[in-house]
Amino acid sequence: MGKRVAANHNLEENGFMGSGKVIGGSLGAIIILVIAQILAQLVASLFILIKVPEGICNILAGIIYVGLTFILLKLFAEKLLTKKTEEIGMPGFSIKTVWILAAILLPAIVKAIYLFLFSGEYVSSGLNNGQIFSTLSAGIAFTGIAAGFVEEMVFRGVILNLIKSRWNIKAAVLVPSVLFGFVHIIGMDFSIISCLMVLIAGTMVGIMFSMIEIESGSVWNSGIVHAIWNVIIIGGGLSVNQSADEYSVMTYVLDSKSFILTGGEFGIEASIVSLLGYIVVTLVAICMIKRSKSQ
Numbered sequence: 679m680g681k682r683v684a685a686n687h688n689l690e691e692n693g694f695m696g697s698g699k700v701i702g703g704s705l706g707a708i709i710i711l712v713i714a715q716i717l718a719q720l721v722a723s724l725f726i727l728i729k730v731p732e733g734i735c736n737i738l739a740g741i742i743y744v745g746l747t748f749i750l751l752k753l754f755a756e757k758l759l760t761k762k763t764e765e766i767g768m769p770g771f772s773i774k775t776v777w778i779l780a781a782i783l784l785p786a787i788v789k790a791i792y793l794f795l796f797s798g799e800y801v802s803s804g805l806n807n808g809q810i811f812s813t814l815s816a817g818i819a820f821t822g823i824a825a826g827f828v829e830e831m832v833f834r835g836v837i838l839n840l841i842k843s844r845w846n847i848k849a850a851v852l853v854p855s856v857l858f859g860f861v862h863i864i865g866m867d868f869s870i871i872s873c874l875m876v877l878i879a880g881t882m883v884g885i886m887f888s889m890i891e892i893e894s895g896s897v898w899n900s901g902i903v904h905a906i907w908n909v910i911i912i913g914g915g916l917s918v919n920q921s922a923d924e925y926s927v928m929t930y931v932l933d934s935k936s937f938i939l940t941g942g943e944f945g946i947e948a949s950i951v952s953l954l955g956y957i958v959v960t961l962v963a964i965c966m967i968k969r970s971k972s973q
Contacts, residue, residue, distance in 0.1 A: 700844040703759050704854075707836035710750045711828060718743035718824075733811035740819030747828045751836060759840070767835040767897040774899055776966075777890060780959055781903040785910035788955050792918045792946060796939070798932040801922045810927055817914025817925070826905030827897075833858050833884065834891040834900050847892070855884025862944070872942035879941070879948040879956070886956045889963035893970075903959070911947060918946050 722739035726732060748768070755761040763769065792798075805813060833854045842850035859880025863873045887900040894900075911917075917926035920940050932940055941949035 714747040733815040736815035740824035743824040781906040822909035827901040830897040830901040858884035
């Protein structure tokens, strides 16, 4: 028994983690995400009570969400997982130019395809200036930038790298990607077809983010792609949907009701157009990885 304990200890020292620690670490990271989100929204609510404008509170909530998640994940990794932040995909903040370009081009092209190639009608939500500021600040600061970076720290940072250290790179890419797709249908009253589309698209976009993280060795690169995608596609400005979106300033309401083209109940993020975009960016990342290995 003593020899077995010693052997397991040596394996962990060499970077090998037990299955229990990987699963516990992954669940712990998700719990941290939930706690940070709740606390950020709670603090923002307290500021609202003292008459701070809601738009400012949304921005504060986004800052708190990202900052608190990073601090908690750093402590969690170092104290409980005995991992440095670099080992969970969070080195010093630096973003490659190629991924900044991809971050802008991917959602811009997807949205342009719908606006210029698909028939539809622009529908205003009729919001006043205060409501517009509140909607945009929530969509950009919290749902967009903060959620994008936080989800990358958890899924492509902690979970991907823990699984990679225990099993292999294929499992590290696939497992968190499927999980990422699955969490987007939890609590949603979607049809079976819509759930399937969300799961497929969520898994594919998870694979895309994973390949970006692997290529760059940093969640900051996948984070910028994720964040800008959120801002442009669901950031509260101009949305594209089957029906008017009350959480956007304006909606381009598509005439088409095709599940494949519109993404069903989840929206264009689960559509064939977006899916093709995810695949293209994924292939770019894979080519970059292969090229770097051959040099």
